[in-house]
Amino acid sequence: MKIHEIREIIKLIDQSSINEFKLETEGAKVTLKKSTGMETVVVSQPVAAAPVQAAPVAVAPALQAAPVAAPAAEAPKAAPAVAAADDASLHKIVSPMVGTFYSSPEPGKPAYVQAGDKVNASKVVCIVEAMKLFNEIEAEVNGEIVKVLVEDGQLVEYGQPLFLVKPE
The missing domain is CATH 2.40.50.100 (RNA polymerase II/Efflux pump adaptor protein, barrel-sandwich hybrid domain)
Incomplete structure (x- = not known):
């Protein structure tokens, strides 16, 4: 699964009322969950298919910039x-x-x-x-x-x- 495909999924989920999304395709697993203004992205792929191990990544929506940011x-x-x-x-x-x-x-x-x-x-x-x-x-x-x-x-x-x- 390409990074731009994951980005598009994140955008679609962010714009929808869906709170949780799971996708399994060609040995790759993507799980998205909305909670407290953050999205948690988990991407899993077979070790042979991906040289870099993927794990949870927090993505803050651009519209919710905190004063600290x-x-x-x-x-x-x-x-x-x-x-x-x-x-x-x-x-x-x-x-x-x-x-x-x-x-x-x-x-x-x-x-x-x-x-x-x-x-x-x-x-x-x-x-x-x-x-x-x-x-x-x-x-x-x-x-x-x-x-x-x-x-x-x-x-x-x-x-x-x-x-x-x-x-x-």
Whole structure:
């Protein structure tokens, strides 16, 4: 199951009155539960099919920003201004969760991608760490990275643009 498919399911559940959702397909299991303004996402896949183990991830809905999160909420305001200045045809790779953005697989290693790099839809472009789990984020489209919108080690919000990609 691809991360963008999980994101779409989260959006649909968030917009509905459903409190609990379970899906089992091709050896993957997804369970979503709403409670106190948070959604808990559990993704399980066979070990051979996924090199990274998946576990519970808390995703805060973008509409329920707490006063504590106000400084982090200021970062996404700058991204739309940048995106508006650029071509409207650019694809945004967004964060699927709240976490810490890492541009490389380990400290001291080169970044997965930089501005000007060509990517395909399944190319890993960064990692977002949430609750000690390192989630690889894929490009989702074939194209060229035009701009990296966040800094290494920066906290990112759910739905925050991370990269701008010129699709091929």
